[in-house]
Amino acid sequence: MRRLVLFALAAAATAGCGLVHGASSPPPSPFCRAGDPLAGVYHPDRLRVKQHCALVSGVVTGVKFEPFDGDVHVDLRPDAGDEHLLSDGNAKIGGNLIAEIIPQDRAAVAVPVVGAHVSVVGPYVDDTTHDWREVHPVWWVSSGRIVPASATELARVHHLLGFAEPAGGE
Numbered sequence: 001m002r003r004l005v006l007f008a009l010a011a012a013a014t015a016g017c018g019l020v021h022g023a024s025s026p027p028p029s030p031f032c033r034a035g036d037p038l039a040g041v042y043h044p045d046r047l048r049v050k051q052h053c054a055l056v057s058g059v060v061t062g063v064k065f066e067p068f069d070g071d072v073h074v075d076l077r078p079d080a081g082d083e084h085l086l087s088d089g090n091a092k093i094g095g096n097l098i099a100e101i102i103p104q105d106r107a108a109v110a111v112p113v114v115g116a117h118v119s120v121v122g123p124y125v126d127d128t129t130h131d132w133r134e135v136h137p138v139w140w141v142s143s144g145r146i147v148p149a150s151a152t153e154l155a156r157v158h159h160l161l162g163f164a165e166p167a168g169g170e
Contacts, residue, residue, distance in 0.1 A: 028055040029121040031140035037123035040104045041137055042069040042160050047125040054124035056085060056135055057142075060112045061096055069160060070103035070153035072111050074138070076120065085124070089131035098127070098134040103149035103157045105137060110144030118142045 032053035038044035062075035075096040078085050085097055099120045101109050112118045121140040126133055149157075 028053060029140065031121040033139055038125075038137070040102050040157075040161070042071070042102075042157065043129075046129040047123075047127055047134070047136060049123050049125050050133075051124040053121065053139075054085075054135060055119060055121050056082060056097065056099075056124070057117070057119040058082070058097065060114050060116050060118060061094065063111060063114055070106075070149050070157045072101040072106065072147070074099040074101070074112060074120070074141075076118070076135075085133060087126070087131070087133045089127075090133055092130075093132060098132065098136070099138045099141075100134060100136040101141070102137040103153050105139065107146065107148040109138055109146075110141045111147045112141050112144035116143055118144070 037049055037052050038047060041047065056076065056078060058076040058078040060074055061077050062073075064073045064075075066073055075093065076099050077095065078097050086095060090096060090098075099122070101111060119142040120135050120138050122135040122138040124133065125136050127136070
């Protein structure tokens with residue numbers, strides 16, 4: 001319930017989706033994070049941050065658990081009026097905006113279901129490797145279920161990110 005109230009307040013304050021968080025304006029959501037927007041992202045050098053924090057709404061057209069890096073890829077068809085958030089490269093993936101939930105956040109960020117209308121919050125980026133636009137990493141999803149990363153997935157991403165293994169191998 002509290003999450004819905006916060007979302008309603010954020011939506012009312014911003015009066016729309018796909019909003020920019022500029023230096024002189026308040027963040028579009030209370031779920032925006034300070035600091036490095038790409039913290040915890042595998043190969044962050046391939047992403048160019050266009051907006052530190054964006055709020056985007058749309059319909060989920062696909063969800064895929066990525067075995068390599070443990071990210072959850074969410075295909076999001078932006079609401080009418082937010083097509084400007086897509087680049088020509090997004091046409092390669094059905095005109096969807098990719099929203100990626102990283103393993104470190106999966107204990108707190110809901111994974112939506114296909115067909116759901118959701119809002120997501122996170123950095124709005126250009127993926128220069130794939131030549132499309134994304135919200136990556138996603139810091140909040142308005143509905144879905146929590147699917148924490150397994151110990152194996154977390155160990156793999158820690159290895160990919162070059163983190164030292166904790167004592168005891170956990």
